[in-house]
Amino acid sequence: MFNHFRKELDWGGRKLILETGKIARQADGSVLARLGDTIVLCTAVGVKTAKPGQDFFPLTVNYQEKAFAAGKIPGGFFKREGRPSEKETLVSRLIDRPIRPLFPEGFRNEVQIVATVLSHDMENDPDIVALIGCSAALTLSGIPFFGPVGAARVGYIDGEYVLNPTLDQMKGFQLDMVVAGTAEGVLMVESEAHELSEEVMLGALEFAHASFQPVIQAIIELAEHAAKEPWALPEPAPEVAAxxxxxxxxxxxxxxxxxxxxxxxxxxxxxxxxxxxxxxxxxxxxxxxxxxxxxxxxxxxxxxxxxxxxxGLRIDGRDTKTVRPIIAEVGILPRAHGSALFTRGETQALCVATLGTGQDEQIIDSLEGESRSHFMLHYNFPPYSVGEAGRMGSPGRREIGHGKLAWRALRPLLPTKADFPYTMRVVSEITESNGSSSMATVCGTSLSLMDAGVPLKRPVAGIAMGLIKEDRGFAVLSDILGDEDHLGDMDFKVAGTEAGITSLQMDIKITSITFEIMKVALAQARDGRLHILGEMALGLSGARGDVAATAPRITIINVPKEKIREVIGTGGKVIREIVESTGCKIDIEDDGTIKIAATSEEQSQAAIDRIRGIVAEPEIGVIYNGKVVKTAEFGAFVNFLGTRDGLVHISELAQARVAKTTDIVNQGDAVKVKVIGFDDRGKVKLSMRVVDQATGEDISDKVGAKGGGRPRDADAA
Structure with missing residues (x-):
């Protein structure tokens, strides 16, 4: 019943398996790709005729993750997968970028690629598996495609390149690079790095290209047995040349x-x-x-x-290496925590940084589990930035992709949560665009974070490189214009610091480029990046010494873990009351770390005093401020140290004999009490008669009581 074909490859110590002929047989091309226990179903379907008058290539790529792949049930009310997550959008772009240049020039038939994650082993990221599977499905489909494409992830760990590192290996990584290409060369690069040199990055590209050659060969061998007849392309009409x-x-x-x-x-x-x-x-x-x-x-x-x-001259009169004029301004929005306006030629980004608390962290629910992000970067590209009137709505794939690229460029330079306990969000509004607004976002974000007082290790800048390649030679262009992007052969974005590269993204519009061209582009990009950093330093050279006056001030205190329950209270009653009464935001972690965010020193100190009062243990001989919470015939119950209650026996209310408790105190009275002991059940015994209620002075010696106390304000305890 099944015309089943299978190709198995030992790839980097793990088995890569490509299967076809059993699932999704009505698609033009269908491949089940597997690495470890991560399995992705990849399909390709093309329409045999193009729509009349269509002047673009309608290729769509949809990568989708099913919750059952990780043994999960989706959250939310509907309990089913909904709109694409950020990762699904990014991986869809990752697959699209290397395959799009490999369709014939002038091909206008609609093609749809779908990659569905069926199983995730929590070790092998499905993105590489999906890219390889989609390349194989296209190669088998008969749709005109000058592939196949191979792909690999490269890590850089302890000075060594690692092929397809597992998710655990990538913790604490120095490099996370995804490379895709053909047998001839590289077509696409996406990476995040921790200030690595141009030599290390180029070495990673060469390592990846060599590593996925066996994958390309495996797809070719599978196609020899299972590929469908190639479509016949229509011959150009005779009148076209005329x-x-x-x-x-x-x-x-x-x-x-x-x-x-x-x-x-x-x-x-x-x-x-x-x-x-x-x-x-x-x-x-x-x-x-x-x-x-x-x-x-x-x-x-x-x-x-x-x-x-x-x-050697470009559209705007520059030579191939000159960067357009730059103006970097900071602090332009008075109420924002940090703001910057970065203008480079006719490209401009308004970047605004906002500082929040742990409660503002983004919760990410993925197949790998739930995680939290304390740094968010959101990129917006309104139509007016290019002088157009157009539809405005939720972020598209391009906006999500550009925002993520800038996020990767900045993340390696951020302080740790322990050193800077803030949640950070930056919004980049592109107010003008004529080439590489994503790299303007990198520069503007770096400035806005430093303006907000975020202690970046070093400023970060980005530059976009272009390429013109003909048989008679090539030219690498620094800081490309929009037209040079559209009409050129390469979009090569490099971001980093003076110490090294933090992010590299490359898209090729021709079949491939040589490593020699990449080497030239990287060297030229470094010169441009250093120039831009120098121009940025004229606006702000480093982080401000403190966060903005409008930003919350976060104070960290630690309490014993066994006291956390008392601080929170039954059903959160105690902590809610502290938040409401002080106006602070309070985050409590399982290890006893408490972060208090307030807009004034008074608010912060009030919350600290309340919490310290709750966790402090009463000490014999110490005087505390308290409040009468209940009276009885035998004495008064006084609350002190926040949630601690103790009994002032009627004999300890005053120096003279007291006939009735309410003759001395009533519920709600503020009093000063001294701890004089504990009963057999651990209850606190208090005294008012040995404390001067006006001054808080210990008068034990004057009234003949034993023991000496030291005055202490309970609110500062």
Whole structure:
């Protein structure tokens, strides 16, 4: 019944298994990919005909994690998987980026890739398994695809590269890098590093590329047995060449003139007018102007790319290595805890940092279990940033991806929670964009955190590199414009400090690039990064000495673990009352660490005094402030040390004989009491007669009582 094929590979000490022909047989391509006990079902389906007039390639990739893969039931009211998590979105992008360049130029048929995590062994991350499985499914499907693609994760542990480290091995990592590519070269890189050198990063790329070659070979061998017949691609219509030639005649000169305009808006206006005029001429000649849309882009690319290779000068007049003018400003929002406006050319990011407490941490519910994050970075790209009017809604894949890239760049430089017990959130609002707003976010976030008083180890900056590669040579471009990104061959983002790289992301739009080009790009990026750090230092060179006056002040105290229950109280009654009465936020950890956040010293001290009063043990001979909570015929019960009650016997209420308790005290009275002992049940015995109620002085000697006390204010106990 099943036409089942299986390919097994010993890969880095673990078995990688690719199977097809048993599950999802109606998909064009279907592969069950397995590494250890992590299993991902990957499918590829393509539509045989393109929609008429469609001028883009409609590829969608959906990576989805099922809760049953980890033996879990989803949380929430509906108890089923809902909108994609941040990780699902990021992995979908991770798969999309290396496979998209490998479809034929001009291919416009809709293709959908779905990767479903069926099992997670808590050792092998499903992302690499999914990427390999999707590459294999496409290779088997018959859909035009110039693959296959291989992928690997590389760790750097104790000076050694590690292939596909487990989740446990990645704790305390120095490098987490995912690399994908073909047999010829690398197509995609995503990484987070702890200030590693360019040499170490390049070595990791080479290590990964060599490591996934056996995977590519395994996919090829599986395809030899199980691949479907390749689709026949339609031959270009004879009139296409003639149409391209006519467009070149009509528009080359005017478009080239438009690209001499260095200001973005003016350039777009001139180039747009040139294309509109050429389209009108085509229509007047009876030619199909709609078919010419993609041809205009090809013409623009030819003009821009060859101008750079011929002259060494770019659209805005810069050479290949110069970074656009930078202005770095901090403290621009008076009520924010930290703020920065980073402007580089026509790209601008307004980054705002907010400090919170442990209660503000993000709770992440994933297949690996529940975790908490005390650093969040949210990136927003409103339409006005590029002079457009468009739909605004929840963050898209691009916004999530750019935010995560900047998050990775900053995270290695953050202080530990023990050193800086704040939750940190940064929002980056892109207010202008003309190239690499994600790297502007890295720079602006670094400045805003330092402005908020976050003690970063070192400032972090980022730069985007581009590439123009033709048969006659190549040019690496520093700090690329938006047009250079669209019309170029590479988007290579590098972030880091003066000491090394913290994040590297690369996407290639051609089949691959050489390691020699990457080496040049990394060296040029380092020079650019150091220049940007110097410009940032003019705005703020290091973290401020203290957090902003508007930020909460967090004080940490420690109490015995056995006292935590008393601080919390039954059903949280005690801690709620302290929070309500003092206005503080209070976090209590299982080890007895208590973090108190307040906007004033008075609030903080009041909460500290209350908590210390609860956990303190009464000492014989010590005088405390107290409050009468109940009266009886035989004496008065007095609350002191927060939650501690003791009895003042009627004989200890005053120096003279007392006939009735309420002749001396009533419920609610504030009194001063001295601990004179404990009864057989451990209850505290108190005295008022040996304490001067006006001054709090111990007058035991004057009234003939034994023992001496030292005055102590219960609120400071």
């Amino acid at each position: 149409l391209k030639a006519r467009i070149d005649e009509l528009a080359r000169t005017s478009i080239a003139e438009g690209y001499k305009e260095q200001q973005k808006a003016a350039r777009y206006e001139k180039v747009g007018a040139a294309k509109k005029a050429a389209a009108a001429a085509l229509t007047a000649e009876g030619l199909d102007a709609d078919k010419a849309k993609g041809m205009f882009k090809d013409l623009e690319a030819d003009i821009v790319r060859n101008a750079i290779l011929d002259t």
